[in-house]
Amino acid sequence: MGSEGERYRIDTGRQILPIPPDVYSGTILYDAKDPDATYPPIRPLRPPAGAPNILIVLLDDVGFGASSAFGGPVETPAAERLAGGGLKYTRFHTTALCSPTRAALLTGRNHHRVGMGGITELATSSPGYTSVRPDTCSPLAEILTLNGYATAHVGKCHEVPIWQTSPVGPFDNWPAPGNGFEYFYGFVGGETDQWYPTLHEGTRRVEPWGTPEEGYHLTEDLADRAIAWVRQQKALTPDKPFFLYFAPGATHAPHHVPREWADRYRGLFDDGWDALRERIFERQKQLGVIPEDAELTRRHEAIPAWEDMDEALLPVLRRQMENYAGFLAHTDHQVGRVVDAVAELGALDDTLVYYIIGDNGASAEGTLQGTFNELINLNGMPEIETPEFLASQLDKLGGPESSPHYAVGWAHAMDTPYQWTKQIASHWGGTRNGTIVHWPHGFTARGELRHQFHHVIDIVPTVLMAAHIPAPTTVKGVRQDPFDGVDMSYTFDGADAPDRHVTQYFEMFGNRGIYHKGWCAVTKHRTPWQTVGAAGVAFDDDVWELYDCTSDWTQSDDLSKEHPDRLHELQRLFLIEAARNNVLPLDDRVFERVLPGISGKPRLVPGNRQVLLPGMGGLLEMHIVNWRNRSWSLTAQVDIPSDLTAGASGVILSLGGHAGGWAFYLKEGRVTFCYNLFGIDRTHIRGDQPVPPGARQLRVEFDYDGGGLGKGGDVTLLVDGAAVGSGRIERTEPLGFGYEYTDVGRDSQSTVTPDYPRGDNAFNGQIHWVRIDVGDDDHGHLVDPTDVVRVAMYRQ
Known part of the structure; x- marks a missing residue:
C-alpha cells in the first residue's frame, strides 16, 4: 500500500476548476506534413493516478438501533459484510433532518452555510434557510466531475428549492446539471410512493417500467439503474473512476415493501417497543458499538409505554414494525446488489464505500398510534383511523393500497440507546447514525470499530484526500469557501488516534446543541409529533442540559447543575458557531415558513x-x-x-x-x-x-x-x-x-x-x-x- 504520504499525495495543480488547458507554445509550421509539425496528443481528463472509485450509500430515516450491524433487530447482511471487511463508526452524526444532511454531505459544509437550515418546503429569505446553495460552496460531484470522474446520483434528491421543481425549472439546483452530477435517476422531493413513484431521468420526467402487480418496486428499480450505470462506465471507460451516490427513498414513509419481506419478521415484535429497546441495548453492548458501562436512556413521558396502548391496537402496532423491518431488510438487500455488481466488475477493492445508515434518526412523524394512510392524519382527520378501521386494513399494510407509517414508540426503539428521534438535533437519537467505511486498497484494518467523533461534513474532505485532489480555490471563476469537515483518513489505521473533529454545532427548529472536546450542551425546543414550538417557550427559557460525552455515551446523566460554568462556556460557544454558520436568527416558526408571503420565498x-x-x-x-x-x-x-x-x-x-x-x-x-x-x-x-x-x-x-x-x-x-x-x-x-x-x-x-x-x-x-x-x-x-x-x- 505504500506510506501514508504516498497514499494521500495531493495533486496541487488542480486547485482551479475547470483545470486550465495546456497552451501550445512551440513553433507554428506551414505544412502539417513537416516532421516537426507535431503537437501533444489529446488526453481525456482523468483524476490523479491512484484515485479510487467512490460509492456513497445514504439510507433515509433509519435510527442507530435498527440495523443488525449496530445491534438492531433488522437483518442487514450487506451492511455487515461491508463492516466485516472495513470499519464501523459508532459516533458518526447527521443534522437530524433530510435536506440539511444531504446538503451538508454533498458540500462538506455545515447545513446553514449552504442555505439548508431546514427542508426545502420551509425555506425563507434568511441566508441560512434559503435552500439555495451558494456558488462559493461547490458540491463534491462538481469537483469530481471537473477532475475527470464519472458521476451519478441515483435515488432521492430533496435539495431543489420548491419553486424550481416544476417542469420548467430552472434546473440550477437539480442533481444534473446544477449539482455537478453527469447523470441523475430518481425523484425530487422528500418522499414518494414506492409502488407509484414520481421519477426523473436528468430533468426529464419518466415512467416506472411496470406496475406493482408486474413486480415493480422503486428501491429495486433504483438498484437496477445504479448497477446498469456502473457497468456501462466500467465497460466503456475502464480507466475512469466513478462516483456513485446511491440514495434510495427507503426507509422514509410510506413504508412500502413486498409482503414476503414483512412476513419474515412475523411475531418478533409481539412484546412491544419497550422490551425491544432492552434487547437492542444488550446486543449493542455485545457488538461493542456502545461501551459496557453505557446507560439506556429513559423513555420520555411524551412517548407512551407499550403496556398503556389500547389492546385493540396491538395487532396493528406489531404489524407496523414487522412491515418496517421488512422494508429496511429489503433496502439493504438492494444495497447489497449494487455492491455485488461493483465486486463482479473487479472494482470493489479499489472503491471507497461509505454506507450511512440513515440521514437522521428514526422518524417519529407517524403519530402515537401509527397510520395506514399518512394523508389522513396530515389532513387533520385522525378520528377516521379507529382501531377497528386499522385492524380491517391489516392485510393491506405495506402494499399498494396503503401509505403507512409506524407509531412513535417504534421510532424511539429504533434510536436505541439514545434519547428522542429525527428532528431532535439536540440529542443523539436525532443525529447519531451508524456508518460503515470499506476500502480494502485504502487501509489494512478489517472488521474493526472506530469511536472518533465525526459528522457528514467530513466525507467530502476524506474523499478528496483519497482521490489526491486538493480542495479547489476557485470553481468556474468563483472563489470557494473552505470546507467545515475534517479528513477521516487518520482513523483508517488509527483506532486510538485522538479526535480531530472537536467542535460541532447542531440546530433544527430551535432544537440545538454544541459538542466540544468531549462535552456537549443541548436543549430540546420542540417535539416532532407536536407541530408548534414547545408550548410557545421562548429560546431564552429553554432548559439546557450538559453531558460528559467521554464517560456518558448516551447522554443519560445531566451534569448542568454540577458544572454550571462549563455549561455557560458551551452555550456561548454555540452562539459563536451559530453566528459563524448563518444559524441566526434562530427560527422555530413552521407555519409562517410555509407561506411565501411571510417567508420571502417565491410564490410558485x-x-x-x-x-x-x-x-x-x-x-x-x-x-x-x-x-x-x-x-x-x-x-x-x-x-x-x-x-x-x-x-x-x-x-x-x-x-x-x-x-x-x-x-x-x-x-x-x-x-x-x-x-x-x-x-x-x-x-x-x-x-x-x-x-x-x-x-x-x-x-x-x-x-x-x-x-x-x-x-x-x-x-x-x-x-x-x-x-x-x-x-x-x-x-x-x-x-x-x-x-x-x-x-x-x-x-x-x-x-x-x-x-x-x-x-x-x-x-x-x-x-x-x-x-x-x-x-x-x-x-x-x-x-x-x-x-x-x-x-x-x-x-x-
Whole structure:
C-alpha cells in the first residue's frame, strides 16, 4: 500500500476548476506534413493516478438501533459484510433532518452555510434557510466531475428549492446539471410512493417500467439503474473512476415493501417497543458499538409505554414494525446488489464505500398510534383511523393500497440507546447514525470499530484526500469557501488516534446543541409529533442540559447543575458557531415558513386562475392553483370525434391517486367526476347522457358549503353550459393529496378511481385547454397552522 504520504499525495495543480488547458507554445509550421509539425496528443481528463472509485450509500430515516450491524433487530447482511471487511463508526452524526444532511454531505459544509437550515418546503429569505446553495460552496460531484470522474446520483434528491421543481425549472439546483452530477435517476422531493413513484431521468420526467402487480418496486428499480450505470462506465471507460451516490427513498414513509419481506419478521415484535429497546441495548453492548458501562436512556413521558396502548391496537402496532423491518431488510438487500455488481466488475477493492445508515434518526412523524394512510392524519382527520378501521386494513399494510407509517414508540426503539428521534438535533437519537467505511486498497484494518467523533461534513474532505485532489480555490471563476469537515483518513489505521473533529454545532427548529472536546450542551425546543414550538417557550427559557460525552455515551446523566460554568462556556460557544454558520436568527416558526408571503420565498402559482394545455404533465400538487376549502370550477375545451362507437372516454384532469384525490373524465361518453376520500370513500357523479361529437365545453362546478375546512359541497356537471348531472360530496380533504403527478389528459400513476384502468386511460378526443377557476369564498384563513405544518413536514 505504500506510506501514508504516498497514499494521500495531493495533486496541487488542480486547485482551479475547470483545470486550465495546456497552451501550445512551440513553433507554428506551414505544412502539417513537416516532421516537426507535431503537437501533444489529446488526453481525456482523468483524476490523479491512484484515485479510487467512490460509492456513497445514504439510507433515509433509519435510527442507530435498527440495523443488525449496530445491534438492531433488522437483518442487514450487506451492511455487515461491508463492516466485516472495513470499519464501523459508532459516533458518526447527521443534522437530524433530510435536506440539511444531504446538503451538508454533498458540500462538506455545515447545513446553514449552504442555505439548508431546514427542508426545502420551509425555506425563507434568511441566508441560512434559503435552500439555495451558494456558488462559493461547490458540491463534491462538481469537483469530481471537473477532475475527470464519472458521476451519478441515483435515488432521492430533496435539495431543489420548491419553486424550481416544476417542469420548467430552472434546473440550477437539480442533481444534473446544477449539482455537478453527469447523470441523475430518481425523484425530487422528500418522499414518494414506492409502488407509484414520481421519477426523473436528468430533468426529464419518466415512467416506472411496470406496475406493482408486474413486480415493480422503486428501491429495486433504483438498484437496477445504479448497477446498469456502473457497468456501462466500467465497460466503456475502464480507466475512469466513478462516483456513485446511491440514495434510495427507503426507509422514509410510506413504508412500502413486498409482503414476503414483512412476513419474515412475523411475531418478533409481539412484546412491544419497550422490551425491544432492552434487547437492542444488550446486543449493542455485545457488538461493542456502545461501551459496557453505557446507560439506556429513559423513555420520555411524551412517548407512551407499550403496556398503556389500547389492546385493540396491538395487532396493528406489531404489524407496523414487522412491515418496517421488512422494508429496511429489503433496502439493504438492494444495497447489497449494487455492491455485488461493483465486486463482479473487479472494482470493489479499489472503491471507497461509505454506507450511512440513515440521514437522521428514526422518524417519529407517524403519530402515537401509527397510520395506514399518512394523508389522513396530515389532513387533520385522525378520528377516521379507529382501531377497528386499522385492524380491517391489516392485510393491506405495506402494499399498494396503503401509505403507512409506524407509531412513535417504534421510532424511539429504533434510536436505541439514545434519547428522542429525527428532528431532535439536540440529542443523539436525532443525529447519531451508524456508518460503515470499506476500502480494502485504502487501509489494512478489517472488521474493526472506530469511536472518533465525526459528522457528514467530513466525507467530502476524506474523499478528496483519497482521490489526491486538493480542495479547489476557485470553481468556474468563483472563489470557494473552505470546507467545515475534517479528513477521516487518520482513523483508517488509527483506532486510538485522538479526535480531530472537536467542535460541532447542531440546530433544527430551535432544537440545538454544541459538542466540544468531549462535552456537549443541548436543549430540546420542540417535539416532532407536536407541530408548534414547545408550548410557545421562548429560546431564552429553554432548559439546557450538559453531558460528559467521554464517560456518558448516551447522554443519560445531566451534569448542568454540577458544572454550571462549563455549561455557560458551551452555550456561548454555540452562539459563536451559530453566528459563524448563518444559524441566526434562530427560527422555530413552521407555519409562517410555509407561506411565501411571510417567508420571502417565491410564490410558485399566484392568483385564482390557471390554464393548463395539452402536453403539460409532471405537475405536483404545489404546481396547481390552490382550490381547497372554497368553491371552484374546472372547464375543458375539447373535440369529441364522431367515429367513437363506444363514446368518448379517458381522463381530462386528475389530482392525487389511490390514497386520495379527484378526477374529471369521460366514461362511455358520459362526463364524470370522482372524489376519492383517502381511498376509503369514493363518490362518483355522472352526466345523464353521452356527450355528442364535435367541439364541446365540459365543466365541473364545486359549490363549497363553507363554515370551516374539509367541508362538503354540491357538484354540478355541465356540457356546453347546460347541466347534465349533479351530486354531493359530504367531506373533502382540507390540505393535500400527496405527491403523485398531475397530467393533462391522463391519470399516469395510481388511479383516483377504478372506474378507468391504470396506464391506458388517456382521453381519446382532443383537449384544447383546461382552466381551473377558484372562488373568492376562501376559508384558508381558518387553516390551523399546525395542520399546514404537518403537510410540510411529512415531505422530509
